[in-house]
Amino acid sequence: EAGVAQSPRYKIIEKRQSVAFWCNPISGHATLYWYQQILGQGPKLLIQFQNNGVVDDSQLPKDRFSAERLKGVDSTLKIQPAKLEDSAVYLCASSSIAGGLNNEQFFGPGTRLTVL
Amino acid sequence: LAKTTQPISMDSYEGQEVNITCSHNNIATNDYITWYQQFPSQGPRFIIQGYKTKVTNEVASLFIPADRKSSTLSLPRVSLSDTAVYYCLVGGLRGGKLIFGQGTELSVKP
Numbered sequence: 001e002a003g004v005a006q007s008p009r010y011k012i013i014e015k016r017q018s019v020a021f022w023c024n025p026i027s028g029h030a031t032l033y034w035y036q037q038i039l040g041q042g043p044k045l046l047i048q049f050q051n052n053g054v055v056d057d058s059q060l061p062k063d064r065f066s067a068e069r070l071k072g073v074d075s076t077l078k079i080q081p082a083k084l085e086d087s088a089v090y091l092c093a094s095s096s097i098a099g100g101l102n103n104e105q106f107f108g109p110g111t112r113l114t115v116l
Numbered sequence: 117l118a119k120t121t122q123p124i125s126m127d128s129y130e131g132q133e134v135n136i137t138c139s140h141n142n143i144a145t146n147d148y149i150t151w152y153q154q155f156p157s158q159g160p161r162f163i164i165q166g167y168k169t170k171v172t173n174e175v176a177s178l179f180i181p182a183d184r185k186s187s188t189l190s191l192p193r194v195s196l197s198d199t200a201v202y203y204c205l206v207g208g209l210r211g212g213k214l215i216f217g218q219g220t221e222l223s224v225k226p
Contacts, residue, residue, distance in 0.1 A: 004159075042203055042216030043160065091159045105214065107159025 002026065004108035006092050012114045018080040021111045025073070025094030031055075033105060034067055034077050035091040043091055049075065079113075087115045120204045125221040134191045136220050138204030141185050149180060149187045152203045154219070160203060164189070191222075199224045 005024040013019050025032050030051050035043035046065065048056040052072040060067070064083070069075040079086055089112050093105040121139040128134045140149070148167050152160035164171060166178040166187070177190040191198060201219040 040218075042219050044216070045214065093159065104162045104165075105160075107161065109157070110159055 004092055004094055004106055006090075006108040006111055008111055009109065010112050010114075012116065013082055014116050015084055016081040018078065019082055019113060020076050020078045021090050021092075021113075023075045023077070023092030023108060025075075025092070026096075026106055029094035029096050029106070030072075031095045032069055032075050033093040033095075034075070035093065035107075037089045037091055037110070039088070046077070082113075082115045084115050087113055089113070119215075120206060120217045122202075122204050122217060122220045124218060125223070127223050127225065128194055129225050130195055131193050134194050134198070134222060134224075136189045136191075136202055136204075136222070137186055138189070139186050140204070140206045143184050143206050147206045149178065149184075150205045150207070150214075151176070151178065151189045152205065152216075154201045154203065160216070163202075194222075194224045196224050196226060198222065 004026055007022050011019055032049045034046045036046050037043040044059060046060045047054060047067045049069045052069050064081060065079055067075060067077045077090060089110040091107055091110045093107045095105045119142065122136060126136060148165055150165040151163045153163050154160040164173055164176045164178045166180050168180050168184060171178045179188045179190065189202060199222060201221050203216050203219040205214050205216060207214055
């Protein structure tokens with residue numbers, strides 16, 4: 001089966017600009033996650049969707065970050081305006097039925113964002 | 117949510133068995149222990165999961181003592197391709213949040 005798709009793979013922007021990332025999860029996976037991974041650290045959950053509803057967005061900086069999953073399939077994550085500290089890899093992951101039997105999450109390759 | 121502590125880095129040689137221990141003193145009764153592997157420029161990949169005693173699959177074994185306050189990921193006969201960062205996570209199932217720590221950077225040398 002196809003894995004989690006993300007685009008773009010790389011993005012360079014200047015601070016205060018806007019940027020958007022796209023994710024297409026594995027077909028049939030109801031749960032979708034966005035993580036931020038800063039160099040040298042583990043991924044940090046930003047937001048979790050169950051179908052098109054938000055389950056957890058407690059660590060999403062809502063003053064500048066937004067995410068949506070309108071039809072319960074693909075999702076976009078937006079940053080507006082970007083700050084230097086937003087430079088990171090943004091990972092999308094999906095899982096079946098709120099984690100399935102073992103909560104295994106399948107990750108995409110990520111989008112590497114550089115803010116200058 | 118339980119925090120985890122693991123060594124920042126480990127070195128090994130090809131063909132050796134590698135054991136990475138993770139400490140999780142505040143693990144809750146309904147928490148499972150899960151290990152992920154991450155290669156550079158890739159997302160993490162699920163390796164193994166367990167609740168107690170020992171779990172084995174085709175790539176690794178997971179040892180969990182009775183008190184469940186620690187766990188050990190065992191990789192038999194590592195190869196150069198096992199060079200990666202390994203994350204230990206604890207959490208519940210059915211939508212439980214995954215909290216990644218800093219991970220253990222394993223370097224396998226020829």
